[in-house]
Amino acid sequence: xxxxxxxxxxxxxxxxxxxxxxxxxxxxxxxLALSLLFSYIVQYAVSxxxxxxxxxxxxxxxxxxxxxxxxxxxxxxSPIASYSIVGEKVEKSLEPLLxxxxxxxxxxxxxxxxAFIPTILASYAGAAIYMASVDRTMYTVLGYxxxxxxxxxxxxxxxxxxxxLLSIELNVIISSKVAxxxxxxxxxxxxxxxxxxxxxxxxxDVITLDTxxxxxxxxxxxxxxxxxxxxxxxxxxxxxxxxxWK
Amino acid sequence: MIETEGLxxxxxxxxxxxxxxxxxxxxxxFGFLGPNGAGKTTTVRMLCCLISKxxxxxxxxxxxxxxxxxxxxxxxxxxxxxxxxxxxxxxxxYDNLDFYGKLYDRSESQRKESNEYFLRLLGLWEKRDAxxxxxxxxxxxxxxxxxxxxxxxxxxxxDEPTANLDPEAAKxxxxxxxxxxxxxxxxxxxxxxLDEAQRICDRIAIxxxxxxxxxxxxxxxxxVKGRQxxxxxxxxxxxxxxxxxxxxxxxxxxxxxxxxxxxxxxxKENPPVVRAIVEAGGEVQTVTVQxxxxxxxxxxxxxxxx
Numbered sequence: 001x002x003x004x005x006x007x008x009x010x011x012x013x014x015x016x017x018x019x020x021x022x023x024x025x026x027x028x029x030x031x032l033a034l035s036l037l038f039s040y041i042v043q044y045a046v047s048x049x050x051x052x053x054x055x056x057x058x059x060x061x062x063x064x065x066x067x068x069x070x071x072x073x074x075x076x077x078s079p080i081a082s083y084s085i086v087g088e089k090v091e092k093s094l095e096p097l098l099x100x101x102x103x104x105x106x107x108x109x110x111x112x113x114x115a116f117i118p119t120i121l122a123s124y125a126g127a128a129i130y131m132a133s134v135d136r137t138m139y140t141v142l143g144y145x146x147x148x149x150x151x152x153x154x155x156x157x158x159x160x161x162x163x164x165l166l167s168i169e170l171n172v173i174i175s176s177k178v179a180x181x182x183x184x185x186x187x188x189x190x191x192x193x194x195x196x197x198x199x200x201x202x203x204x205d206v207i208t209l210d211t212x213x214x215x216x217x218x219x220x221x222x223x224x225x226x227x228x229x230x231x232x233x234x235x236x237x238x239x240x241x242x243x244x245w246k
Numbered sequence: 247m248i249e250t251e252g253l254x255x256x257x258x259x260x261x262x263x264x265x266x267x268x269x270x271x272x273x274x275x276f277g278f279l280g281p282n283g284a285g286k287t288t289t290v291r292m293l294c295c296l297i298s299k300x301x302x303x304x305x306x307x308x309x310x311x312x313x314x315x316x317x318x319x320x321x322x323x324x325x326x327x328x329x330x331x332x333x334x335x336x337x338x339x340y341d342n343l344d345f346y347g348k349l350y351d352r353s354e355s356q357r358k359e360s361n362e363y364f365l366r367l368l369g370l371w372e373k374r375d376a377x378x379x380x381x382x383x384x385x386x387x388x389x390x391x392x393x394x395x396x397x398x399x400x401x402x403x404x405d406e407p408t409a410n411l412d413p414e415a416a417k418x419x420x421x422x423x424x425x426x427x428x429x430x431x432x433x434x435x436x437x438x439x440l441d442e443a444q445r446i447c448d449r450i451a452i453x454x455x456x457x458x459x460x461x462x463x464x465x466x467x468x469x470v471k472g473r474q475x476x477x478x479x480x481x482x483x484x485x486x487x488x489x490x491x492x493x494x495x496x497x498x499x500x501x502x503x504x505x506x507x508x509x510x511x512x513x514k515e516n517p518p519v520v521r522a523i524v525e526a527g528g529e530v531q532t533v534t535v536q537x538x539x540x541x542x543x544x545x546x547x548x549x550x551x552x
Contacts, residue, residue: 005349008348008349009349012345016334016336016337091335092328092332095296095330096326096327096328096346096390097332098296099321099325099328100321101321101349239298
């Protein structure tokens, strides 16, 4: 595999994404809005707490909020991957691309990188703002920095990238079955539903989203990602694309 | 340069290309004529290693089509202009070419040089910074041709390059193909424009799932019907009619002041006929040689199959 080819395709798609205002706004606004909203809620909860309240009772709130950065990583790749793959389908630009010496794997990797890089950067930027803001609030009452803690490290270093990859793979599969960017993006957005389920399960104490649970969840997701990799590479084959993609 | 032997492609029960055997020489402009659904695009896709063949074999410059090791080598030496130009509409004309130059591993200086060369050659240099989406259809088609040539391929596949273009834009593209012909580039031209095929191609194949005929335009015309000499008289006297009868001309017929007969070699066969008419006191106004057109040949072959 020639990684240079993948990088050329990724940079071409990244430039195209920069021109798509809706995708750009989604990438910037979603993590920024969530981090500011969560920070505000934490700040409000702390400032309005009755004197003598154990500040660690806010931990449930923080644990719930931090999981959202994994959920974001499931949502954000959807419009990018949809645009990057279905967009080529709509513009009918895949055929000349496939006629070059570039392999299917190189194209798929390039497209995946184009969705992975901005998603991870946006998720990390949002998480950094959230952590800095929460630390600023919590330091005054705790006397130490709440973040980064082990859960957040697992979320950011394992769960977020794995979730992002899983989402990209699902989007590749969905994109091969639909005819327009909007349908692909909407269907791709459904990917976040299982994460919402986990989040709600955490909130109603069916599961505890602690470090061990997050590690187990990461391992399950990694296994799913590997499995789906084979499905998505089978879907993304030039013959399939040219003869079966609608 | 291109050789196929019994090349076949089936999609389920449908046979798109059936037992195609042909040879395209180095530097030849080869026209591939056929109605919609004849298998022209499928053939090009197989030859460009975009889809697999069901059976048979094909070679491009001695590389085996369908061989995993040879496919990347084939893609390096071919250029493809698909029926849909497939440009990146949001990217500039220059960036469209540059992107493909990078994928063919050309250096920055090579890319710069060839991007400028083709954009100037095709009259697109002034539009180099314009988004491909804002270009006219003709300009897009020219840009797609330039994109296919950016890595100096040995073989160029053109799939309906002038379809949906206005006459002026089509002429520009055709003139460019003729320019490439002068440069002895091997060109495989898919078209259903008979006039275009006749004007540009050295040889033409007519495909309707199966190969119906192959040859030069003149050879194809002759496969349908021989040529005919038509003589226009001021008036046809009995003496002239008898003189013509005596010559035992093939399929001689009279219609008003006009006589016609079939000829194989008009340059050789017509002078004695004219001489006999003049000797019989006839007055010849015009002598014309009519042949069946490529269109007639094409329609007859395609309808015969249907």
